[in-house]
Amino acid sequence: MSAPNMDVLVSLAKRRGFIFQSSEIYGGTGSCWDYGPLGVELKQNIKRVWWRDFVQERPDMVGLDASILMHATVWKASGHVDNFTDPMVDCRECKRRFRADQLGDMPWLHFCPATKGNKFTIPAGEACGHCNARRTLCPDCGKGELTAPRQFNLMFKTFMGPVEEDAALTYLRPETAQGIFVNFDNVLQSMRKKLPFGIGQIGKSFRNEITPGNFIFRTREFEQMEIEYFVNPGDVVDGRPADEYWHERWIADCMDFFRRYGLQPENLRLREHEKDELAHYAKRTVDVDYRFPIGWSELMGIANRTDFDLRQHSKGSGKSLTYFDEEKKEHVVPYVIEPAAGVDRTVLAMLTEAYHVEDVRGEKRVVLRFHPEVAPVKIAVLPLLKKREEIVSRCWELRDRLAARGWVTVYDDTAAIGRLYRRQDEVGTPYCVTVDVQTVGDAEKGEAGDGRVTIRDRDSMGQIRVPIADLETAFADLLGGAAWAAVAARYPAQAGS
Numbered sequence: 001m002s003a004p005n006m007d008v009l010v011s012l013a014k015r016r017g018f019i020f021q022s023s024e025i026y027g028g029t030g031s032c033w034d035y036g037p038l039g040v041e042l043k044q045n046i047k048r049v050w051w052r053d054f055v056q057e058r059p060d061m062v063g064l065d066a067s068i069l070m071h072a073t074v075w076k077a078s079g080h081v082d083n084f085t086d087p088m089v090d091c092r093e094c095k096r097r098f099r100a101d102q103l104g105d106m107p108w109l110h111f112c113p114a115t116k117g118n119k120f121t122i123p124a125g126e127a128c129g130h131c132n133a134r135r136t137l138c139p140d141c142g143k144g145e146l147t148a149p150r151q152f153n154l155m156f157k158t159f160m161g162p163v164e165e166d167a168a169l170t171y172l173r174p175e176t177a178q179g180i181f182v183n184f185d186n187v188l189q190s191m192r193k194k195l196p197f198g199i200g201q202i203g204k205s206f207r208n209e210i211t212p213g214n215f216i217f218r219t220r221e222f223e224q225m226e227i228e229y230f231v232n233p234g235d236v237v238d239g240r241p242a243d244e245y246w247h248e249r250w251i252a253d254c255m256d257f258f259r260r261y262g263l264q265p266e267n268l269r270l271r272e273h274e275k276d277e278l279a280h281y282a283k284r285t286v287d288v289d290y291r292f293p294i295g296w297s298e299l300m301g302i303a304n305r306t307d308f309d310l311r312q313h314s315k316g317s318g319k320s321l322t323y324f325d326e327e328k329k330e331h332v333v334p335y336v337i338e339p340a341a342g343v344d345r346t347v348l349a350m351l352t353e354a355y356h357v358e359d360v361r362g363e364k365r366v367v368l369r370f371h372p373e374v375a376p377v378k379i380a381v382l383p384l385l386k387k388r389e390e391i392v393s394r395c396w397e398l399r400d401r402l403a404a405r406g407w408v409t410v411y412d413d414t415a416a417i418g419r420l421y422r423r424q425d426e427v428g429t430p431y432c433v434t435v436d437v438q439t440v441g442d443a444e445k446g447e448a449g450d451g452r453v454t455i456r457d458r459d460s461m462g463q464i465r466v467p468i469a470d471l472e473t474a475f476a477d478l479l480g481g482a483a484w485a486a487v488a489a490r491y492p493a494q495a496g497s
């Protein structure tokens, strides 16, 4: 892979309509981002395959869409009011704020006394090569002392109802998980599920992060794809306690998911949380890390939350949140395995992985090699000559036909064909269809068209000549996972461009 740096991705994402800074015309917020026409397709495709693979196709899963605003007591019972904090320090000079636990991961500005106060930017965690000093002051201005750390709660406060008073105080949810826990009994009773079973949910979450940044990696508004998988901790599966067995299974299933949609094994790794790093509710947590442009960082977490949440909500609400085991004739509080992924981080990982720069006959080709299922546009229909009415009208007819099959299909005639191909490469469109003079013929010369169009493959740039009548079958195969070579073998090749 031609590993891109973050600036390259941010610039491509803006230029090609994937992701824009929120409220950009007012200077932007820096902590929220808007998904443009191609970004929203990419993001929806990621959510769709996740929902299909993890919720719809599994007999042990159901879905939920809980509200973002919840009863304030939910957040007291869950521990978020008291514990959902990060340690924060302020610079007394420039007033910038930092997470105390991330100071060691930042490069720092240093006015070096050994070189008459010359200014250096020193890499994270390193000492100055001239005076050997380590960072003690503000990493940003290099001058200010830092305050002692204070705990800062990350939840956004708001008021439910027309009166802004303490009684109406609630929070924007900082995770989708709690909406699942408080609906555990509703789902259990209405769906008559047996343990083990899980509830999946996709939705927005909000955290007032002290140091948002790195594009869509850490934002104050983001989306999560979360599963709470309930198991009977007294059960034994394959000789292991059921919660430990299912934890391993979910780790494997999540890794498979990311690999299935194009993330390369060498860019994925598992990271076990140290005991002192574990959240207060967790028996064990494993992160799936991805090699982002900022280095190895968390893409998702898979935690064993034990029975903490159900017990807390049972205590907080006074309602029993147990499961009755018919065989053992006993009530149990299930343990929970929680695979929790960020939608935006998955978008960023897929953009990073897809980005390639190649040299094609002395010219630079930028290509996003998205998996076809997540590619925002599946097919582009392009006219070889936009001045020929029959060619243009045939293109529109094909665009409409292919779009009606549910494949996002675009028409473009705003440049010469070579340029059009490169534009589609740069947004990751897996296939282009070109209509030319041969397709439609020339009525004035009495020449009939051959009724064939060219399909061009993004990755190999191979081209085949396919009868229009076969287009839907060919794309059903290609977009359904068939290899290009297998489909190409059925049709004559066309010289490439």
Ligand code: GAP
Pocket: 174, 175, 176, 177, 207, 209, 216, 217, 218, 219, 220, 221, 222, 223, 224, 226, 298, 299, 300, 301, 338, 340, 341, 342, 343, 344, 345
């Ligand atoms: N319910 C468990 C939970 O929320 P988490 O590790 O805090 O666990 C899960 O969040 C995932 O949500 C993370 O792995 C990450 O992908 C995503 N996420 C968390 N905070 C985020 C933020 N500020 N911006 C973007 N994504 C975030």
